[in-house]
Amino acid sequence: xxxxxxxxxxxxxxxxxxxxxxxxxxxxxxxxxxxxxxxxxxxxxxxxxxxxxxxxxxxxxxxxxxxxxxxxxxxxxxxxxxxxxxxxxxxxxxxxxxxxxxxxxxxxxxxxxxxxxxxxxxxxxxxxxxxxxxxxxxxxxxxxxxxxxxxxxxxxxxxxxxxxxxxxxxxxxxxxxxxxxxxxxxxxxxxxxxxxxxxxxxxxxxxxxxxxxxxxxxxxxxxxxxxxxxxxxxxxxxxxxxxxxxxxxxxxxxxxxxxxxxxxxxxxxxxxxxxxxxxxxxxxxxxxxxxxxxxxxxxxxxxxxxxxxxxxxxxxxxxxxxxxxxxxxxxxxxxxxxxxxxxxxxxxxxxxxxxxxxxxxxxxxxxxxxxxxxxxxxxxxxxxxxxxxxxxxxxxxxxxxxxxxxxxxxxxxxxxxxxxxxxxxxxxxxxxxxxxxxxxxxxxxxxxxxxxxxxxxxxxxxxxxxxxxxxxxxxxxxxxxxxxxxxxxxxxxxxxxxxxxxxxxxxxxxxxxxxxxxxxxxxxxxxxxxxxxxxxxxxxxxxxxxxxxxxxxxxxxxxxxxxxxxxxxxxxxxxxxxxxxxxxxxxxxxxxxxxxxxxxxxxxxxxxxxxxxxxxxxx
Amino acid sequence: xxxxxxxxxxxxxxxxxxxxxxxxxxxxxxxxxxxxxxxxxxxxxxxxxxxxxxxxxxxxxxxxxxxxxxxxxxxxxxxxxxxxxxxxxxxxxxxxxxxxxxxxxxxxxxxxxxxxxxxxxxxxxxxxxxxxxxxxxxxxxxxxxxxxxxxxxxxxxxxxxxxxxxxxxxxxxxxxxxxxxxxxxxxxxxxxxxxxxxxxxxxxxxxxxxxxxxxxxxxxxxxxxxxxxxxxxxxxxx
Ligand code: SF4
Numbered sequence: 055x056x057x058x059x060x061x062x063x064x065x066x067x068x069x070x071x072x073x074x075x076x077x078x079x080x081x082x083x084x085x086x087x088x089x090x091x092x093x094x095x096x097x098x099x100x101x102x103x104x105x106x107x108x109x110x111x112x113x114x115x116x117x118x119x120x121x122x123x124x125x126x127x128x129x130x131x132x133x134x135x136x137x138x139x140x141x142x143x144x145x146x147x148x149x150x151x152x153x154x155x156x157x158x159x160x161x162x163x164x165x166x167x168x169x170x171x172x173x174x175x176x177x178x179x180x181x182x183x184x185x186x187x188x189x190x191x192x193x194x195x196x197x198x199x200x201x202x203x204x205x206x207x208x209x210x211x212x213x214x215x216x217x218x219x220x221x222x223x224x225x226x227x228x229x230x231x232x233x234x235x236x237x238x239x240x241x242x243x244x245x246x247x248x249x250x251x252x253x254x255x256x257x258x259x260x261x262x263x264x265x266x267x268x269x270x271x272x273x274x275x276x277x278x279x280x281x282x283x284x285x286x287x288x289x290x291x292x293x294x295x296x297x298x299x300x301x302x303x304x305x306x307x308x309x310x311x312x313x314x315x316x317x318x319x320x321x322x323x324x325x326x327x328x329x330x331x332x333x334x335x336x337x338x339x340x341x342x343x344x345x346x347x348x349x350x351x352x353x354x355x356x357x358x359x360x361x362x363x364x365x366x367x368x369x370x371x372x373x374x375x376x377x378x379x380x381x382x383x384x385x386x387x388x389x390x391x392x393x394x395x396x397x398x399x400x401x402x403x404x405x406x407x408x409x410x411x412x413x414x415x416x417x418x419x420x421x422x423x424x425x426x427x428x429x430x431x432x433x434x435x436x437x438x439x440x441x442x443x444x445x446x447x448x449x450x451x452x453x454x455x456x457x458x459x460x461x462x463x464x465x466x467x468x469x470x471x472x473x474x475x476x477x478x479x480x481x482x483x484x485x486x487x488x489x490x491x492x493x494x495x496x497x498x499x500x501x502x503x504x505x506x507x508x509x510x511x512x513x514x515x516x517x518x519x520x521x522x523x524x525x526x527x528x529x530x531x532x533x534x535x536x537x538x539x540x541x542x543x544x545x546x547x548x549x550x551x552x553x554x555x556x557x558x559x560x561x562x563x564x565x566x567x568x569x570x571x572x573x574x575x576x577x578x579x580x581x582x583x584x585x586x587x588x589x590x591x592x593x594x595x596x597x598x599x600x601x602x603x604x605x606x607x608x609x610x611x612x613x614x615x616x617x618x619x620x621x622x623x624x625x626x627x628x629x630x631x632x633x634x635x636x637x638x639x640x641x642x643x644x645x646x647x648x649x650x651x652x653x654x655x656x657x658x659x660x661x662x663x664x665x666x667x668x669x670x671x672x673x
Numbered sequence: 674x675x676x677x678x679x680x681x682x683x684x685x686x687x688x689x690x691x692x693x694x695x696x697x698x699x700x701x702x703x704x705x706x707x708x709x710x711x712x713x714x715x716x717x718x719x720x721x722x723x724x725x726x727x728x729x730x731x732x733x734x735x736x737x738x739x740x741x742x743x744x745x746x747x748x749x750x751x752x753x754x755x756x757x758x759x760x761x762x763x764x765x766x767x768x769x770x771x772x773x774x775x776x777x778x779x780x781x782x783x784x785x786x787x788x789x790x791x792x793x794x795x796x797x798x799x800x801x802x803x804x805x806x807x808x809x810x811x812x813x814x815x816x817x818x819x820x821x822x823x824x825x826x827x828x829x830x831x832x833x834x835x836x837x838x839x840x841x842x843x844x845x846x847x848x849x850x851x852x853x854x855x856x857x858x859x860x861x862x863x864x865x866x867x868x869x870x871x872x873x874x875x876x877x878x879x880x881x882x883x884x885x886x887x888x889x890x891x892x893x894x895x896x897x898x899x900x901x902x903x904x905x906x907x908x909x910x911x
Contacts, residue, residue, distance in 0.1 A: 055684045056761060062793070063876070066730050071688040077760055079700070305700060307689045359700030359758070390703075391717040414715040 056083075059147040059154075060135075068134045072307040073101035076127075076149030079305040080357065082114070083150055084124040090234050092158040093117055094148045094195065096128040097166070098173035099588070104129040105304070106312030108366060109201070110164055113222045115300035123230060126150040127304075128161075130173045131180065133585065133592065139180055146180040155181040159233065161195040162218075165203035165210070168565035169558060169588035174213060175580040185577070187215045187260060192243050196233070204257075205288075205335055206514045206625040209568040209576065211259035215247060219628055220255050220289030221321075223297045228253050251282040255289035258282065262627070264570055270611060272569060272622045288630045290336070292667040294321055295343040299350060302357035314362035314395065315354040317347055319379065323368035324653035324669055326660075328436045328644050329425070329467065331513035332368055334632050337660060338668030339653060344375035348382055355392060362393040371400035372654075380408050388412070401447030406454055416498070419458035420451050426467055427477030427536075433647045434469050436640075441481065445488050452489045457501045459485055465532045465553070466510040466524040468644065475532055478505060479539035479551070486545035504550045507536065509559040513566050514625040515632065517640035520617040523563045525610070529556040557595040558587070563613040569624040572612070574605045633661035674742045675773060677903045678755075679766040683732040686762030691726035697763070698738065704758040707751055710741040724884055724899060725783045725849050728856065733881035737899045739771060748906040769903030783850035784887035785834060785896055788857045788879050790843040795875030798868055802838045808867045809836060816863045829855055829863060834894070836860065849884065 058065070058075060065071040086092065095113055097104030104110065110127070117125035126148035131139060139146065145154040155161055161183070163174055178185045183194050190197070199210060200218040207217045218226070229250060236246040251258040261282045267273040277284060291297045299318075306313075322339035323332065351363060363383060367373060383394050394412045399405040401420055409418065422444050426432045429441060448459060463478050482505045489501040509529045512518045524532070533553040540551045564572060579601035586592035602609055617623065619638060626634070636658070643650060650658055653669045663670035682694070689697065699719055702709050711717040720741035727733050751768040759765065776782070798804075808814070814830040832855040835846035847855040857879045865872050886902060889895030 058685055062730060062878075065688050071729070072690075072693060075685040075688055077685045077762065079697075079704075079758070079760055307693045307697060309693075309696065356704065359703035361699065361703070391711045391719070393716070 057152055059144065059152040064135075064138055064142075068138065069132060070101075070308055073129065073132065074135065074149070076152065078307055079359075080302045081127075081150055081304045082118045082125070084118075086124065086151060086153070089124040090122040090237075091124070091160065091230055092153075093123055093125040093160045093162060093230075094128050094155045094158045095125055096155075096161060096163045096177055098130050098163055098170045098177050099586075100132050101129040101306070102308065102310045105306045105310040107164065107166070108312075108316050108318060109222065111300045111303045112298060113162070113226070114304070115302075116223065116226070116298040117230075119298070120227075120230070122234070124150075126158075128155055128177065130176060130586070136176065136180070136585070145182045146177065156183050156194060158195045159237075160198060162198045162200060163214075164201040165199050166201050167588060168203060168562045169593075171210065171565060171576045172580045172584045172587055174210065175577065176585055178213065179580075186212050188212070190215065190243070196243075196246075202331065202335065203565075205331070205628060205630065206566065206568070207257060207259065208264075208570045208624040209565050209572040211570050212573045214259065216250055217257040217259070218255060218289070219257055219286050221291050222289075223291045224289040225253050225255050229256065248279065248281060254283075254287050257286045257628070259570075264624075266571075270608075272624055275622065275624075275627050285627055285629045288335070288628065290321075290340075290631075290665060292340065292665060294340045295346050301350065301353045303354065305358045305360070312364075313360070314364050314393075315351065315358060315360045316364050316366045317351055317354075318342065318366045319347060319370065319373045319376075320367045322668065324372055325369060325438060326436055326640075326650055326652060327425070328434070328517040328640055329464065329510060329513075330368075331516050334515045334637075334660075335630055336368070337630075337632055337662035338665060338670045339372070340668040341373060341375075344379050347379055348386075351383060351387070355387065361391060362395055363387065364395040364397065367398065369400075370396065370398045371402075371405070372652075377404065384408070384411055401451060403450065406447075406451055410454065415455045416457075418456070419460050419502075419504075420448065420456055421460045421462070422447070423462040424481065425462065425464050426470075426474060427463060427479070427481050428474045430647060431467060431470060431474045431477075433649050434644050435464075435467055436644070436649050438649065438652065441484070444481070445484065448485050449488050449491075452492055452501070453496075455498060457489065457498050459501070459503045461485075461503065461505040463505060463507040464510045465507045465536070466529055468518055468521045470532075472535055475535045476539040478507065478536050479543055479549070482540070482549050482551075483543035483545050486543075486548045489548075490545070501548050502550070503545075503548055504552070505536075505540075506552050506554070507533065508554045509556055511559055511562045511566055514623065515628075515630050515637070517637050517644055519567070519623065519637065520619055520621070520641065522616040523560075523613045525614055526556040526560050529559065555590070555593075557598075558593060560609060560613055561587070561598060564609055567624070568612055571607060575601050575607050578605050631662045631664055636660040674745055675739055675771045676742055676746075676748075676751075676906065677737060677739050677767075677769050677771045677899060679769075679900050680736050681732075681734050681764045681766060682727065682736055682762065684762035686760070687730050687732050690729055691723070694736075695721070695723055695738075701755060701758050702740070705751070705754040707740075707754070708743040708746060710743045722780065724780055725786065725854070727881060728858070728879070731879045731881060735766075735881060735883045735898070735900070737884060745770075745906060745908045747908050767900055767903075768906070769900065770906040771903040780851050782886040782902075783884055783899070784848070784852075784894070785846055785885040786849035787844070787846045787882040787885075789839070789882055790845065790857055790861060790880070791841070791878050793876050793878045795870070797865075797870055797875070801868060804868055805836055805838060805864075808864055809833070811867075814863050814867075816859060816866070818859065829859060833860060836864075844882075 117123045197215045199214040204217045247258050261278050264275050265273045320341040322336040324339050425437045482503045512521050582597045584597050710720045724737040748768040755765040813828045818827045832848040837844045861877050885896035888897045
């Protein structure tokens with residue numbers, strides 16, 4: 055029988071012990087003595103969140119296809135087990151073998167959002183691995199970071215041995231082979247890292263140094279040794295159809311956030327919303343072949359036994375074979391009691407028709423993400439959704455029997471005025487009015503319009519990367535402007551408005567565009583007890599504020615300061631294929647309120663065509 | 674057509690709670706391609722009902738659930754197919770046809786359960802084996818029993834059908850099901866009280882051996898295992 059790292063007593067004492075026992079359907083077990091490389095892959099959040107992440111499932115499958123590698127999973131122990139492990143000095147373990155992570159060759163951590171940064175330190179700390187890269191030896195695993203946050207890895211630079219910038223399917227084989235040969239030859243860890251730094255897409259922070267001027271601005275970012283590249287080039291898979299995809303993903307015992315088969319239909323997005331980092335990072339848009347997706351759907355449902363299948367992409371409506379795929383899924387699987395869930399669909403005749411077939415209209419709601427209340431501001435952010443489209447879509451849906459609408463907005467977008475904010479409430483009201491235009495006999499009671507706003511965080515590699523964000527007080531003021539305007543509306547009884555927390559947003563802002571100095575705050579906050587900062591029940595702003603004070607780091611330098619277009623930015627050494635010039639142009643067009651059509655309508659030469667495929671070469 | 678599935682649960686799977694075991698088997702049914710029937714409506718779900726839930730941390734040789742089938746299958750084939758999609762610690766033992774009567778399924782018919790209980794932490798006085806008969810000879814065995822809403826003292830003696838020693842373990846047969854249910858922990862707690870052993874200093878592992886229905890007609894108990902209530906299901910294969 056498999057051994058468990060935790061004894062019965064501990065497992066019975068903690069919440070959801072199934073998070074820590076491994077052994078799930080489709081998890082991979084190998085003989086540790088027969089592999090050359092043991093890879094622990096980690097999502098630094100609780101099991102149910104981490105298990106829902108497609109990227110990890112892809113890499114897990116890809117690594118385990120190699121006979122010489124055994125890849126296992128690791129997630130953050132929840133706060134209850136965290137305490138027990140510290141008390142009893144139990145080293146963090148991987149789920150499959152239940153062996154300590156510190157004995158592995160690699161620890162790969164995917165970094166999906168800024169608010170998991172203290173959890174990364176928890177993973178290292180509980181694993182009994184030194185948190186600073188400098189202090190590690192061959193006794194410790196090579197710690198790799200990947201995922202969207204690594205497009206500005208600088209705040210985390212001290213904690214990682216290397217970062218993998220881009221999609222995991224391209225150069226991991228090369229890295230693993232290099233590791234094997236270095237270990238065989240007995241080279242030093244430093245030499246291995248130096249060689250790794252020469253693989254395209256690999257960034258080894260210790261070989262680069264930074265300096266700041268008297269105002270604290272980044273002055274230079276230079277190589278310490280000449281053998282490593284000056285710029286790190288983002289890795290992407292051009293042929294997504296033949297890229298590895300897990301036909302038998304792991305099926306958790308407990309309900310994960312994503313308890314379904316996920317079909318990734320495309321990567322990238324043609325739209326070019328100016329606030330959206332993913333839209334720039336994953337350029338160019340690349341579609342998976344529809345016939346391949348059909349086969350995947352069949353195999354994955356069979357191998358997991360899931361009762362639901364969902365499509366994943368940034369904007370599913372732009373997938374050119376969407377109709378074909380959706381009709382196939384309905385015809386093929388609905389009779390077998392498989393739910394079909396279709397997030398991120400634009401509301402139009404087709405999607406309404408599909409939704410009518412796959413869900414209960416009375417229970418489901420329509421979702422729009424206008425992002426800004428006024429057309430003016432929507433043009434600034436290049437959100438190609440007009441009021442007419444929203445009212446038309448909602449109107450059709452209301453006539454078809456729907457009565458619930460969800461609207462998503464952002465507050466604090468560049469150039470936003472009080473008038474733009476108030477338009478959020480007014481637009482919501484106009485949607486409600488559209489509902490009440492329907493004769494009373496044909497309506498289904500009152501409508502429910504729920505508007506939510508989050509606060510805008512400027513992200514690297516977007517046209518808004520230079521802009522100032524608001525202070526926490528200003529965000530709250532704006533939310534109150536909107537709230538107040540909602541109370542003025544005719545249909546206020548059918549409208550609801552809520553907004554996200556502003557304190558977390560500020561921290562996200564600091565880390566999103568932070569530099570190497572910011573790492574100290576993360577360490578200090580962790581020392582003060584910050585953990586699971588993305589969870590409202592565990593987030594503690596006071597401790598964070600204390601951490602900033604203790605480390606003498608000025609929040610506003612990173613948040614409310616507008617950057618000069620010529621300022622050297624901490625992430626400028628990464629080449630995502632989209633040129634800085636394009637981003638500057640887009641910024642200028644934004645200020646003028648000029649929209650930029652999507653990639654299929656007109657190519658604006660962002661630079662991503664250099665990858666030689668995808669939407670850039672469709673026509 | 675109704676079928677009853679018997680399975681074993683052990684090892685790491687002892688930490689999977691009842692609801693998750695249900696979810697596990699719903700997905701297993703699909704993986705194994707068992708032609709299970711669904712309810713009608715917008716969100717159809719499998720027609721499946723589980724017998725008495727097993728406490729977290731316990732192991733079992735005899736867990737049960739009943740399903741409705743769209744068509745007959747070979748029981749032996751179904752066991753094989755299900756075991757191909759199981760994980761270590763979960764093993765399907767039998768797949769048998771059962772009667773069509775509504776009240777015959779799942780929780781409704783469970784009347785008793787049998788456990789093998791071993792001490793895994795702490796110690797009992799040397800003469801504990803002899804003390805069992807004394808313990809059972811008491812006119813009443815009163816213990817505080819916690820329910821969802823209240824805590825009250827009850828006499829559990831009538832619910833203990835058997836309590837014996839086998840080798841170094843306890844063997845017990847107790848009332849189970851929706852009418853009266855006695856957890857093995859409570860029996861051990863009462864026994865430890867009786868021995869004047871501090872309850873917090875000991876810990877037991879409970880292993881469920883079997884679950885029974887009462888097929889007696891009013892005059893006394895007549896227990897029959899849930900498995901024995903079903904019969905082998907075969908289909909003609911060309
Ligand atoms: S090069 Fe043109 S088509 Fe390609 S991603 Fe950039 S803007 Fe779109």
